Amino acid sequence: MLLHCRILPRFLFLNPTSNPPPPSLYAHLLLLTNKKTAFASPFSHSASFAPRSHIAVPVSAPSESFLDTDEDHQIQIPLEKLFVPPEVELPEGSASAVLGRVLKGSNIVLGPYTRDAQVTTAEFVKSSVRTEDCPADGIPEFALVGRSNVGKSSLLNSLVRRKRLALTSKKPGKTQCINHFRINDSWYLVDLPGYGYAAAPHEVRTNWEKFTKDYFLNRETLVSVLLLIDASIPAKKIDLEYASWLGQNQIPMTLIFTKCDKRKKKRNGGKRPEENVEDFQNLIREFFQAAPPWIMTSSVTNQGRDEILLHIAQLRNYWLKH
Structure with missing residues (x-):
């Protein structure tokens, strides 16, 4: 029987009026059972670095027509903001040694649980509007959610290298159910309704929000x-x-x-994706004690595809083992 535990930072929400904790108190990883009982973190960071040490993580190059050729495409990441998986210890002192273990275009350190990362088979299983109607075979799953028209279905198709496994649409609000796609007969990708689609009737938006949040709160196999x-x-x-x-x-x-x-040209006042990513990270740090793992992607160029699959693999395999 699987031990139903969820991994990744269970981010502790901060009261906006309280002071953020010092970096030494950041919890990169907690284990909680489905009963939400806290355990000691399996991650113990023994490496020591100079204060405010950063690494410059390369970003996968987009298509040439979008490149600002006079700029390097890198993103600066403080070492304390890396996502370090269980059973991984960073090497002492050297930021360059750490860089070799960080997935491109992300803050995620590669760990020992990345086997079976590639997708060999993918099939649509069912659509549900209630959590209790979702597949009951007990295998791990990863749910895609985001603002309407953010590219959920396109990303799903990119991950499985299928053009129409998930139907895409330029019209927001196309996904209206909990859609399960079985990958390699061993785990699920789940496509959820987008949020923020103002044109949908209020009752419809309320129903989407209700069953989506119910799924998040009660789905024991959600990794x-x-x-x-x-x-x-x-x-x-x-x-x-x-x-x-x-x-x-x-x-x-x-x-x-x-x-x-x-990629928008800076001379026209637009920001590059790397800058928007850094801005979002700075904003989210006001609310959370631990930096969440993140990955930069493009369904057009397949940037980030392999990195997502490696990240999913190490989370999935650790979940299955524990």
Whole structure:
């Protein structure tokens, strides 16, 4: 029988009036059972670095037509903001040694549980409007959610290398159910309705919100929510509020920044995706004690595809083992 435990930071929501904890108190990883009983963190960070040490993580290059050729495409990450999986110890002192273990375009350190990362088979299983109607075979699952038209279905198709496994639409609000896709006969990707679609009738939006949040709170096989954020535009309040709700309710999440191929020229006043990602990280630090794992992606260029699958693999395999 599987031990139903969820991994990833169970982000502790901070009272906006309280002072943020010092970096030494940041909890990178907690284990909680489905009864939400806290255990000691399996991650013990023995490495020591100079204060405010950073690493410059390369970002996968987008299509050439979008490149600002006079700039390096890197993102600066404080070492204390890396996501370090269980049973991994960072090497002492050397930031360059750490860099070699960080997934490109992310803050995620590669751990020992990355086997079976590639997708060989993918099939649609069912649509549900109630959590109790979802598949009951007990295998781990990862849920995709984000603002309407953020690119959930496109990302799902990119991950499985199928153009129409999940139907895409330029019209927001196309996904209206909990859609389960079985991957390699061993785990699920779950496509959920988008939020923030103002044109949908109020009753419909209320129903979407109700069954989506019920799914998050009661689905024991949910390993992580993949919260999609549009990196081609500045941070939206609704995305921060959604991340805040997940954190308050101790729902594990990974931030997936989409549309990173859409590069705006700085001379026209637009920000590059890397800058929007950093801005979002700075905003979210006001609410959380631990930095969530995140990955930059593009369904157009497949940027971040392999990194997401490796991240999912190490979470999934650790979940199955424990």
